[in-house]
Amino acid sequence: MTDQPVLRVDHLTKDYGRGRGAFDITLAVGRGECYGFLGPNGAGKTTTIRHLMGFSKPNKGSSAILGRDCWRDAAILKNDIGYIPGEIELPAAMTGAGFLRMMEKMRGVTDHGRTARLVERFHLDPSVRVKKMSFGMKRKLAIVTALMHDPAVLILDEPSSGLDPMMQKEFIDCIAEEKSRGKTIFLSSHFFHEIDAACDRAAIIKEGHIVSEMDLKALKAKEGNGFDLEKYFLDFYREEAEGRTGDES
Amino acid sequence: MKAKETRFFSAALFGHTVKNNFVLALVITLIFCLFTVVTNAASYLMTTEKQAVIGEAAQEEFFRYLSVLAACDEVARAELSYGDFAAAENHDLYESVFERYNREKPGNAPALDADGFQKAMAEIEAAGASPRAYVDAFEYAYALRGQTGVFSGKELNLAGAADALFASMGFSREDMERLREMDYTAMLTRVYYTAMGALILFLFVIIAANTLIAGPVDSGSMAYFLSVPNRRAAVTVTQLVYMVLAPLVIMAIACALRIVTTRLFFGEVHAGRILCLYGGMYLLVQAIAGICFMCSCLFNESRKSIAFGGGFAIWCFLAALLGMFGSAELIQMGIGVEPLGVFNKMTLVSLFDINAIQSVGTGTPDTSFLPKLGLLAVIAVLSYMIGIFRFSRKDLSL
Ligand SMILES: Nc1ncnc2c1ncn2[C@@H]1O[C@H](COP(=O)(O)OP(=O)(O)OP(=O)(O)O)[C@@H](O)[C@H]1O
Ligand SMILES: [Mg+2]
Numbered sequence: 001m002t003d004q005p006v007l008r009v010d011h012l013t014k015d016y017g018r019g020r021g022a023f024d025i026t027l028a029v030g031r032g033e034c035y036g037f038l039g040p041n042g043a044g045k046t047t048t049i050r051h052l053m054g055f056s057k058p059n060k061g062s063s064a065i066l067g068r069d070c071w072r073d074a075a076i077l078k079n080d081i082g083y084i085p086g087e088i089e090l091p092a093a094m095t096g097a098g099f100l101r102m103m104e105k106m107r108g109v110t111d112h113g114r115t116a117r118l119v120e121r122f123h124l125d126p127s128v129r130v131k132k133m134s135f136g137m138k139r140k141l142a143i144v145t146a147l148m149h150d151p152a153v154l155i156l157d158e159p160s161s162g163l164d165p166m167m168q169k170e171f172i173d174c175i176a177e178e179k180s181r182g183k184t185i186f187l188s189s190h191f192f193h194e195i196d197a198a199c200d201r202a203a204i205i206k207e208g209h210i211v212s213e214m215d216l217k218a219l220k221a222k223e224g225n226g227f228d229l230e231k232y233f234l235d236f237y238r239e240e241a242e243g244r245t246g247d248e249s
Numbered sequence: 250m251k252a253k254e255t256r257f258f259s260a261a262l263f264g265h266t267v268k269n270n271f272v273l274a275l276v277i278t279l280i281f282c283l284f285t286v287v288t289n290a291a292s293y294l295m296t297t298e299k300q301a302v303i304g305e306a307a308q309e310e311f312f313r314y315l316s317v318l319a320a321c322d323e324v325a326r327a328e329l330s331y332g333d334f335a336a337a338e339n340h341d342l343y344e345s346v347f348e349r350y351n352r353e354k355p356g357n358a359p360a361l362d363a364d365g366f367q368k369a370m371a372e373i374e375a376a377g378a379s380p381r382a383y384v385d386a387f388e389y390a391y392a393l394r395g396q397t398g399v400f401s402g403k404e405l406n407l408a409g410a411a412d413a414l415f416a417s418m419g420f421s422r423e424d425m426e427r428l429r430e431m432d433y434t435a436m437l438t439r440v441y442y443t444a445m446g447a448l449i450l451f452l453f454v455i456i457a458a459n460t461l462i463a464g465p466v467d468s469g470s471m472a473y474f475l476s477v478p479n480r481r482a483a484v485t486v487t488q489l490v491y492m493v494l495a496p497l498v499i500m501a502i503a504c505a506l507r508i509v510t511t512r513l514f515f516g517e518v519h520a521g522r523i524l525c526l527y528g529g530m531y532l533l534v535q536a537i538a539g540i541c542f543m544c545s546c547l548f549n550e551s552r553k554s555i556a557f558g559g560g561f562a563i564w565c566f567l568a569a570l571l572g573m574f575g576s577a578e579l580i581q582m583g584i585g586v587e588p589l590g591v592f593n594k595m596t597l598v599s600l601f602d603i604n605a606i607q608s609v610g611t612g613t614p615d616t617s618f619l620p621k622l623g624l625l626a627v628i629a630v631l632s633y634m635i636g637i638f639r640f641s642r643k644d645l646s647l
Contacts, residue, residue: 055475055645075254075480083476085647089469093269105261106477108253145473 004067006031006153006184007052011061014047022047023208024061029186029201034179036195036202036216037188040237044208045188046086049157052186053083065153079107082146086157086188088138096126096133096141100148107149118144121174122167135162143171147178154178154185160194172197192230204236212236255483262474262487270457270495277453278499284449285503286510288441292434293514301377302429308383311373313359314366315387317350318343331384334366427581435578438607442530443598444573448566450496450534455559457495458541461488462640463554472647481641485546489633492542496534500527522610526603529618532625533601537562539632546636549646569598600625 005028012025022044029035037045050056051063054074063070068077090099100115109115119126122140133141139162146154154175160168168191175198179185189195195202196216203213216229318329327346334343340363347361354360373380390407397404412422440446462485465471474484504527511518544558573579575589593599605618 050645050647053472053476053647055472055647057642057644074475075256075478075483078476078478079253081476083472085469085472085476087469087472089472091265091269091465091470091473094265102261102265103473103477106255106259106474106479108478146476 005029006033007035007063007065007186009048009052009061009063012048012051012058012063013060014051014056015059016047019207020044021208022051022205025205025210026061027203027210027213029184031184032179032182033201034175034185034187034199036199037186037205038190038195038202038233039205043205045205046157047208048205049086049155049186049188052155053081079149080152082149082151082154084139084142084146084154084156084159088135088142088162090130090133090138090141092131095129096124096137099130099141100126100144103145104148109149114150115144115148118147122170136164136167139163140167143174147174152183154183154187156185156187156189158188158190160189160191168194192233196229204233254478254480256480257483257486258490259474259479259483259487262479262484263490266461266488266491270460270491273453273456273460274495274499277449278502281446281449281499281503282506284441284446285507288437288446289507289510289514292437295433295437296515303373303376303378303383307369307372307376311369311380311383312387312390314361314369315384316391317347317361319387319391321346321350331370331380334363335370335380340367424583427583436582439573439578439603442526442603443533443601444566444570447530447533447569447598450499450530451537451562451566453499454492454496454534454538454541455555455562458492458538458545458558459551459554461491461542462545462636463548463551464545466549466645466647467551469647471645475645475647482637485637485640489542489637492538492633493535496538497531500531500534503527519610522607525606525609529601529603529606529622532622532629533598535629536597536600536625536632537565539629539636543632543636543639546640547643565596565598568592568596572596572599597625597628 007029009025009027013023014021015023020042025044025048027035037048039045047056051058052065052070054070054077057071065077066080070077091102094102100119103109104112104115118124122143124137124140124144126141128137130138130141139159143159146156146159156175160171163171172194175185175187179198185198187195187199200217201213201215203210205211219232315331318331318334321327322329329343329346334340337343343366344363347363347366351360351362370380373383386407389410393405393407393410403409415422415425462471465474471484475481504523507527508518508520508523511523540561541554541558544561545554548554548557569592571589572591572593572595574585575587575592576585579585580587600621602618602621605615608615
């Protein structure tokens with residue numbers, strides 16, 4: 001964690017107009033670290049991730065992963081990135097297995113063992129056609145797809161929404177394992193227990209701006225065992241909301 | 250991990266695209282093939298149904314025999330007729346009638362005999378015309394002989410009667426000639442290559458172009474193709490390869506079918522000319538495909554991609570259809586009006602000049618179609634390039 005950060009966002013700004021988008025986002029995530037990204041709906045989490053994936057070009061600032069620019073080197077970076085999109089629309093006209101095979105081919109993955117183990121682990125039935133899959137099944141398919149090539153960096157946009165509680169637990173365990181194997185994780189989520197269990201640090205974003213960044217480990221150490229992250233965040237959200245209505249009145 | 254990226258072509262994506270559009274391609278191929286066979290069969294029926302006519306000399310010759318029979322019937326109360334002659338085994342009776350005529354005929358008139366009558370009939374039949382039609386016409390001609398008009402005092406004859414009848418129905422003799430000369434098969438060919446047949450392929454490229462780029466971007470599934478080491482250009486070029494190959498395969502099948510059925514129906518075929526027609530049609534389809542593909546790359550929403558790309562293609566089709574009714578051929582046939590010709594200037598279909606292409610294989614081929622087809626190719630290449638270029642640089646909200 002002492003050397004160059006694996007993932008770095010530098011004064012990134014994307015203005016969608018009318019105050020929407022992401023503004024002057026700066027953050028850095030070190031190797032083997034899990035970084036949580038929290039915030040209310042429409043805060044700009046997906047917008048930030050879109051830039052990390054090279055789907056969007058920033059108005060200002062830049063972002064880089066493993067020292068490579070996320071926009072310019074988008075394609076080559078994907079060798080090292082596992083991505084779970086927030087919206088899980090899958091290409092139609094194939095079965096889960098067909099989809100996984102296609103993704104393996106496009107990634108040049110030749111070892112099918114890892115994919116098979118992941119399918120097993122998340123109780124995924126890949127023989128079902130993608131169109132006929134339930135929300136949770138599609139989510140599982142996205143998870144397997146993101147992990148199949150054993151990437152060094154994971155970018156996860158609300159990865160466990162739609163999973164049943166047992167699978168959510170399984171997924172959190174999986175993330176923890178990946179972290180212990182030295183993987184760098186950028187996790188956007190609305191689930192406090194997920195952030196609590198997996199993340200070392202977290203940022204809260206509101207209306208496109210990072211309003212707070214905290215070291216969860218240090219916080220926990222300071223507050224002791226009875227620390228309740230959920231209460232802490234809810235208080236934080238509420239304070240912010242009240243602060244704003246206070247301003248307006 | 251190995252730092253590999255796909256720059257231009259992804260076989261896995263291509264496989265997916267082929268599968269994804271398979272049903273559409275299959276249905277379009279079947280419809281197009283069916284349309285091809287039916288059109289060809291219809292042109293065959295049109296060419297065989299048309300009644301031929303014989304020259305004036307042959308008609309005069311035939312009428313000379315008939316008038317001898319008619320005179321004999323009147324004078325001798327005999328029952329000689331064309332039908333009886335054609336059916337009879339023994340022509341002795343007719344031979345004797347002709348002999349008597351030969352003896353009494355004016356000096357300069359040619360001699361007649363049963364063999365000559367037979368030959369005159371055979372000549373009409375050989376030309377593909379029906380002797381019956383001429384016998385019917387003769388009835389009127391014979392009835393009018395020697396009659397003069399009660400008002401005009403002019404001699405009445407069959408041609409004058411026909412002209413007067415047509416004129417009273419609002420036709421001139423030229424109209425009737427043109428109607429008889431009208432080449433319905435040429436029209437069918439034009440409709441096949443530049444309107445209805447092209448429309449089937451336009452529909453294919455409109456739908457396919459949208460499912461290749463704008464559809465996945467709109468639905469969000471493009472995120473998966475771009476979360477692997479695919480360059481944006483790898484996605485667009487792979488889809489472009491499909492856009493180039495799929496219509497080629499569909500049209501190659503139809504072209505083969507057209508050549509085979511032409512050979513079957515007509516007994517002979519000019520394969521080179523048909524290949525040129527399909528080649529031209531392919532370039533037309535590619536120009537439309539290029540525009541649709543470009544729209545698919547430019548717009549993030551399916552409905553916009555369809556509205557602009559599809560709208561353009563449908564406009565080209567409709568303008569070509571309207572323009573057809575302003576073309577010289579249809580105006581001449583009397584089912585077109587000149588002002589509609591302006592639509593020919595407003596559609597890419599006009600760059601596919603089938604009249605010129607059909608001169609291929611004749612002694613004097615008209616090569617003016619080549620630069621026009623070249624322009625279609627340039628439009629296709631340019632719009633493909635703009636699409637690929639733009640997609641590589643644009644913002645995707647995935
Ligand atoms: N392509 C776009 N064009 C215009 N506005 C956009 C676009 N994408 C997002 N926005 C706006 O930017 C803001 C941030 O959206 P974003 O998707 O980043 O939110 P989010 O933090 O991911 O929210 P959620 O928790 O609901 O997923 C929203 O107000 C959204 O309406
Ligand atoms: Mg989001």
